[in-house]
Amino acid sequence: MHSPAPLGLEAGARMFALALLLGSVRPGIAAPAFPEFPYPATEKVNRLTFTAFDTETTGFDPHGDRIVEIGAVRFSLGGEIVATNWLINPCRHIPRYLKSVHGITDEMVRNAPVFGEVYPCFLQFCKGTLLLAHNAGFDVSFINAELQRAGLTSPSLPVLDTLRIFRTWYPASPSHSLPSLVKWLRLPHGRFHRAGNDAYYVALIFRRYSAGQLESLRDLLSDAGERVLWISPQ
Known part of the structure; x- marks a missing residue:
């Protein structure tokens, strides 16, 4: 039997950060450098503000493909929903x-800003909120690749994956894709696979369950499988 491969410094630091947040780090262990989680685990979920976001792209490889749209929806459990989206010029052809x-067509993004011009607006919109994304690994990997490609700096932003969360919350659903969940829950809907729309569906599904069901951020992290992804250009 092979021993597990050692974690890289970044991965190890982030696991340590989550363990510290959840209160499972033993006293006396020196903490490596890690991004600071913005809220304590005891924070009440109904006091948090969230931003659900989604991306549309030219393909499925974050190193070779590009983002063509970012949609974001800021919300709290009992407050208003604020939505926005940005078309982005990928500086390459969008496959048919x-x-x-x-x-999204080449014509639609021809005069759109490039990622480096949009990202500061996205950061400002998300400021002070906890990020959510459905199948978050896809969106986070694309944003990180775009940040590196553009040579941009960014604060490290934690992201929770609602695909994991919704699998916990809605085990009876035959599928946990956004279209399937929206239809299974009989939520009003329009087009799928546009970033603004999909981010809005994430917000609706999240609010439908979590209001009155969750107490603290610790509960939410548990439902997410205690897994946090990070937007970070490093």
Whole structure:
């Protein structure tokens, strides 16, 4: 039997950060450098503000493909929902088969700003909120690749994956894709696979369950499988 491969410094630091947040670090262990989680585990969920976000892209490889749209929806459990989205010029052709998925064409993004111009606006919109994304690894990997490509700096932003969370909350659903969940929950909907719409569906599904069901951030992290992803150009 092979021993597990050692964690890289960054991965180890982030696991330590989550363990510290959850109160499972033994006294006397020296803490490595890690991004600071913005809220204590005891924070009441109904006092938090969230931003659900989604991306649309030119393909599925974050190192070779580009983001063409970011949608974001800021909300709290009992407050208003504020939505926005940005079309982004990927500086490359959008494949025909993906145009049929998200409907974004070369003409639509020809005069749009590039990622480096949009990202500061996204940061400002998300400021002071906890980020959510469905199948978050996809969106986070693309944003991190774009940050590196553009040579941008960014604060390290924690992201919770609602695919994991919704699997915990809605075990009877036959599928946990956003279209399936929206239809299974009989929520009003329009087009899927546009970033603004999909971020809005995440917010609706999240609010439907969590109001009155969750007490603290610790509960939410547990439902997320105690897994936190990070937007970070490092």
